[in-house]
Amino acid sequence: MSNWARVELEGNTAGVAGKAAEMLEREISERCGTNGRANGGAVRILLAICPGAGTEGFTIRNGANGSIVIEGHDERGLVYGVGKFLRGCRMRPGEFVPSPWRGSSRPEKPVRAMYFATHFHNFYHDAPVEKVRRYVEELALWGCNALSVWFDMHHYNGIEDPEAQKMIERLRAVLDAGRSVGMGGALTTLANEGYANSPEDLRADWTAGHDGYHTPPGGHYHVELCPARPGAIELELKWRREILDAFSGIPLEYVWLWPYDQGGCTCSRCAPWGVNGFLRISEPVARMIRRIRPEAKIVLSTWYFDRFTGGEWEGLAAKFRNGAPDWVDYLMADDFSKGIPQYVIARGVPGNLPLLNFPEISMENMWPWGGFGANPRPDHWQKYWDRAGDLVSGGFPYSEGIFEDINKVIHLQFGWSPRRRADDIVKEYAEAYFDHEAAADIQRAVFRLEREMPVSVGVDSRQTGRDAVRYSVGSRGQAADTAAILADVERRLAPDVRRSWRWRILKIRADIAAEVERSGGRPTDSTEAWLEELCGIYHADMAEFAVACPSVKTLARLHGWEGGNRPENTQCF
Ligand SMILES: [Zn+2]
Structure with a gap:
């Protein structure tokens, strides 16, 4: 407990609300120190869950006797209200001026999420788990409400592989950090994903020059399965079920099914993958996921559609002409610098599904990624958002580390308030972490x-x-x-x-x-x-x-x- 603020949580102090109170106290005592005292004694800050601001929203208002009240519409709203409050506070060693901001706010886009790549010995892969946990908590303060990770099967010889078990333990810890601050868990999967020792007679074709493929699918691992081969779908379902079991106890709000980079099969019976083999294997996998995890929404990705062959966007629109199948909840679409594919902008989302983006915030314009420090791109992301922000229900930026922290915050806040400008978000970031005057x-x-x-x-x-x-x-x-x-x-x-x-x-x-x-x-x-x-x-x-x-x-x-x-x-x- 700091001398600066007396944080009081109304009601149940366990769970996400308790975590919100803990983060508020922690930030204030870390920034202001334990020496000194606010004029007139510690500021009373009352936290409560009190519906009214709207889903995931909050209200900050004056309470009795100079106190400040932060009310979350729900648990998540309370976390986001604490974040908003903290960013407005002026905090230095020996000084605490509470945020003057009063009012109500609620997010406009429902999916304000992140994807953490845990590979190449990047930060998420190698940093002490406590540091990753702390980072996840800090993203929640900006409104992040879901976090996705990928158990990348091709590294391992089955789920019992000790290395696989080690990775699952780490991914569970990352998702658990998200759970503690109200983030939904999400799993990224390739629709026809395979282990390193997948049966060779069930493996997918990755060659081009036939069946409409002019280019081999990029990044193919060569261990993925071909769903046209007898027994392949059954094996995929078995593996996927084992993986879901390995994440038991972690609520999953989303599971993605991914087509290419990695994944795919170019054989005659699967091509063109995006509207043929991909859908054939995705449906039973999606139905199985729904059975085991009824809380999970299925996100069908369209990454690299029409890049290695043609007609995938057209074909998907034709297949979903009379509405999307009941096993798909969201479509995901994006690309490197170009952003949301032109097909979607010109013709709309196939099946009128809600659309999620997947902005690549890590790689472009710095090599190695983040190797020279921060890679803020506010102007780029403003243009990206102006082009297609209205089309999406939110999304999952692709993150390789902490160096794109500013890009993450820009996307999280676009999702919260789509009309907000990136320059304004950068200013709030600078106030929150550095100094209001500067x-x-x-x-x-x-x-x-x-x-x-x-x-x-x-x-x-x-x-x-x-x-x-x-x-x-x-x-x-x-x-x-x-x-x-x-x-x-x-x-x-x-x-x-x-x-x-x-x-x-x-x-x-x-x-x-x-x-x-x-x-x-x-x-x-x-x-x-x-x-x-x-x-x-x-x-x-x-x-x-x-x-x-x-x-x-x-x-x-x-x-x-x-x-x-x-x-x-x-x-x-
Ligand atoms: Zn095939």
């Missing part, structure tokens, strides 16, 4: 950092060490000014904020760009120190190239420059 300057720097992408590393395979490494930034001589803005801001920040990871990944990103402009792309002692600091923040000591922080030290590990074998999966360009 927020406008930070906002300006964030937009500059977006314009200063792409950022990347190139490795000359004929050399080793610093001679082999060249960094490239898209800042066109502007990086020093951006770094100067943030250096000026930093002087005004509280010491704990200066040390916080959210500040460091932003500041390091700007400092590296300025240093790289000075050095002509060569690594320096400074770039080395900053990249190693990022590596520590991400817990990326083992990271594969795609999610590594490309210090010379890390590149030496990945390229085997210090002797030893070059590890697998090292990518460079």
Whole structure:
């Protein structure tokens, strides 16, 4: 209990409401410290569940005797009300000014979710579970109400594989962190997913040049099943059932069925996959999921439709002409920079299903992903949202780590309030995590950092060490000014904020760009120190190239420059 606020929760203190109270107290005592006292004694903050604001909404109002009341329409609403309140508070060591915001608010889009990729030794894969848990809790404060993970079967020889069990334990912990703050669990699956040791005579075809396929489906694992082969669907159902059982006790709000990248089968009896084999195997899998998990909504993905063959969008629209089948609840559609496929924008959603997006917030314009720090893209996401935000019921941004924190918050808040502008969201982010007075300057720097992408590393395979490494930034001589803005801001920040990871990944990103402009792309002692600091923040000591922080030290590990074998999966360009 801090000296600054007395948090009182009305009613049941267990569960999500209790967690909301705990997060409120924790944030205030961490930011303000335990020394000192608010003028006139600790501020009384009363939390209650009190329907009225609308589903997942909240009301913040004045209570009796100078107290502040945060009322959630439901448990989730209480968490989001606490988040809104905290972002408006001014907090420094020895200072607490409660948020002046009063009013009611409720989210407009029902699905404000995230997908965490747990692979390549990224943050979600390797960071201590407590840190992942804390991060999940902080996303809830911005209105995140569901979290999806993928048990990627192709890594394992069946569910009993000790490595599979280890991954399930971690994924359960991540989903449990979400459950504790009111997030629904979600599982990502490939419709015809297979283990590494799947029976060879049941495996899918991934070749092109026949049956309408001009290009082999990207990212195919070659262990997926062909649903046209006798016994394949039964085997898929058995595996899927085992996996659902492995997640027992974790409520599942969504299960996705994915077509390509990975997945798919190009054989004569399955092609074109998106409207043939994919639907044939998805239906029995979906019905089985519904039987075991009646709470789960089925999300049918259309990722990479019409990329390797043609007629998939047209075909799906024709199949769903008289309404979508009863085993599908949502359609998911998106693509890299282009965003929601043009077919959907021009012709509408097949079967008039509610649509979910899947924005790729991690990869574009920085290589390795997040390797140089934060990758905020407010302008890009504003254009993305202006183009198709009205079409969606929300979505699941694709996340590879904590470096796209600002992008996540932008999407969560678009879902909450679709007319809100990204620049306003960035400003609230800066107020919440850094400083109210400096927020406008930070906002300006964030937009500059977006314009200063792409950022990347190139490795000359004929050399080793610093001679082999060249960094490239898209800042066109502007990086020093951006770094100067943030250096000026930093002087005004509280010491704990200066040390916080959210500040460091932003500041390091700007400092590296300025240093790289000075050095002509060569690594320096400074770039080395900053990249190693990022590596520590991400817990990326083992990271594969795609999610590594490309210090010379890390590149030496990945390229085997210090002797030893070059590890697998090292990518460079
Ligand atoms: Zn097939």
